[in-house]
Amino acid sequence: MDDTIYALGTPVPSRAHPGAISVVRLSGPRAAEALIFLTERRAFERGHSARDPALPEPRRMTLRSLYDPKSGEAIDRGLVAWFEAPNSETGETMAELHLHGGRAVVGGALEAIAKLGFCRMAEPGEFTRRAFENGKLDLTRAEAIADLVAAETDQQRRQAMQQMDGALHRLYEDWRTLGLRTLAHLEAAIDFPDEDLPPGIADEVHAGITQLRAEIAAHLDDRRGERLREGLHIAIIGPPNAGKSSLLNLLARRDAAIVSETAGTTRDVIEVHLDLGGWPVVLADTAGLRESGDAIEQEGVRRARARAASADLRLLVLDATSGWQAERDKLVASTERWDGARDIVVVNKIDRASVADADVVPVSALSGDGLPELLGRIEQAAGALMQEGGAPPLTRARHREALVECQASLARALTASEIALAAEDVRLAMRALGRITGTVRIDELLDIIFRDFCIGK
Numbered sequence: 001m002d003d004t005i006y007a008l009g010t011p012v013p014s015r016a017h018p019g020a021i022s023v024v025r026l027s028g029p030r031a032a033e034a035l036i037f038l039t040e041r042r043a044f045e046r047g048h049s050a051r052d053p054a055l056p057e058p059r060r061m062t063l064r065s066l067y068d069p070k071s072g073e074a075i076d077r078g079l080v081a082w083f084e085a086p087n088s089e090t091g092e093t094m095a096e097l098h099l100h101g102g103r104a105v106v107g108g109a110l111e112a113i114a115k116l117g118f119c120r121m122a123e124p125g126e127f128t129r130r131a132f133e134n135g136k137l138d139l140t141r142a143e144a145i146a147d148l149v150a151a152e153t154d155q156q157r158r159q160a161m162q163q164m165d166g167a168l169h170r171l172y173e174d175w176r177t178l179g180l181r182t183l184a185h186l187e188a189a190i191d192f193p194d195e196d197l198p199p200g201i202a203d204e205v206h207a208g209i210t211q212l213r214a215e216i217a218a219h220l221d222d223r224r225g226e227r228l229r230e231g232l233h234i235a236i237i238g239p240p241n242a243g244k245s246s247l248l249n250l251l252a253r254r255d256a257a258i259v260s261e262t263a264g265t266t267r268d269v270i271e272v273h274l275d276l277g278g279w280p281v282v283l284a285d286t287a288g289l290r291e292s293g294d295a296i297e298q299e300g301v302r303r304a305r306a307r308a309a310s311a312d313l314r315l316l317v318l319d320a321t322s323g324w325q326a327e328r329d330k331l332v333a334s335t336e337r338w339d340g341a342r343d344i345v346v347v348n349k350i351d352r353a354s355v356a357d358a359d360v361v362p363v364s365a366l367s368g369d370g371l372p373e374l375l376g377r378i379e380q381a382a383g384a385l386m387q388e389g390g391a392p393p394l395t396r397a398r399h400r401e402a403l404v405e406c407q408a409s410l411a412r413a414l415t416a417s418e419i420a421l422a423a424e425d426v427r428l429a430m431r432a433l434g435r436i437t438g439t440v441r442i443d444e445l446l447d448i449i450f451r452d453f454c455i456g457k
């Protein structure tokens, strides 16, 4: 970490998309020195060094011209700032150049920094990695920054912010504290002369491990994080010609699925990705549910049923003009995992027959009538699915792996034949937990995590 690194922190300006501003950041022991050489004309030749009087006050934006250190040519004029270690994002000395967002300006500035000869381009995620190395954030918070940058919907952003505030870090650290307390009991007991744990301690250890296992099991069962990342899966099902594809197109605001008056038009599952009320959603249109002699249609119906069963939420679409009540009863009874309290019955084509039933959502996919009510119901159901329980959700496969390993070690600890073995198992379990937050360092793991970041972050 002795290198001074630099990178463009904003998108690369292109001819089509120049930016109003581009920000170049530097971090490392010679960042302030670099700032002097870049903003004091000819200073590089004269060989001024850090803490030059020309250096602006730290943490204060200052208007400066930016010069090529070798030729002395002015490249741009903009705001610059610097931050003294350790009071910066990375914990190192940092400098920022706020440039005009043009290709030649940014290119010239990066070249000027390269000419100094003592800075190098940052690797992807290197700024955040340095922040981690300097104790500015733990791994779950670092991952939250990546999630925040990747967030496409409001709810994804909220989740990332919650994690950035340390909600997940606290949960995992609380578990580690509980585990370490249990471990302390076990280690104390190793020194007892008897083979068996004294009863009081045995109970305490047993209770501690059992509680930990139950809390981790509930957390592992929780699919909210996955839904928020991958999208909530909603399946549109119903009899042929009810208007399922029409409804999908209406919700997607485009002609994603073929609509026709021929029953049995849709065969494959058709997916569209949407943002419904801030929730990322994968909405699937499916084949109409009916007995069919046609082998291809039969396969379509099988896929429709499978998708309905695996979805988080089901929309059963019925035709207002043709005995929808009987159809509803039949299909609700034959749909796996139908949840009467959450899944939604939609009665379509109310432009042709009126529907008054408080338990269903009347719509017309043709005119758009009833769409706001339907969207409201979907958002409500999504909110209920996502917010059950106040604990922060599991957000990464990496965390899941470590937690599964932790659970296995705890299970072994409960059945261990000797105190020393049980203690070793609890120690292993705590190591697995510590890997999640970075309390336990594994360097190759760090490489994988930070590589996923963009350059300049």
Ligand SMILES: Nc1nc2c(ncn2[C@@H]2O[C@H](COP(=O)(O)OP(=O)(O)OP(=O)(O)O)[C@@H](O)[C@H]2O)c(=O)[nH]1
Pocket: 239, 240, 241, 242, 243, 244, 245, 246, 247, 258, 259, 260, 261, 262, 263, 264, 265, 266, 267, 286, 287, 288, 289, 348, 349, 350, 351, 352, 363, 364, 365, 366, 367
């Ligand atoms: N009047 C009226 N017609 C509709 C409405 N929604 C759909 N239709 C018509 O109903 C017919 C079937 O619509 P689709 O969207 O293809 O129905 P589907 O449920 O996807 O049909 P399959 O894929 O064959 O199962 C088409 O002719 C649509 O134009 C509606 O709200 N009102």
Ligand SMILES: [K+]
Pocket: 240, 241, 259, 260, 261, 262, 263, 264, 265, 266
């Ligand atoms: K149809």
Ligand SMILES: [Mg+2]
Pocket: 244, 245, 246, 257, 258, 259, 265, 266, 285, 286, 287, 288
């Ligand atoms: Mg269809």
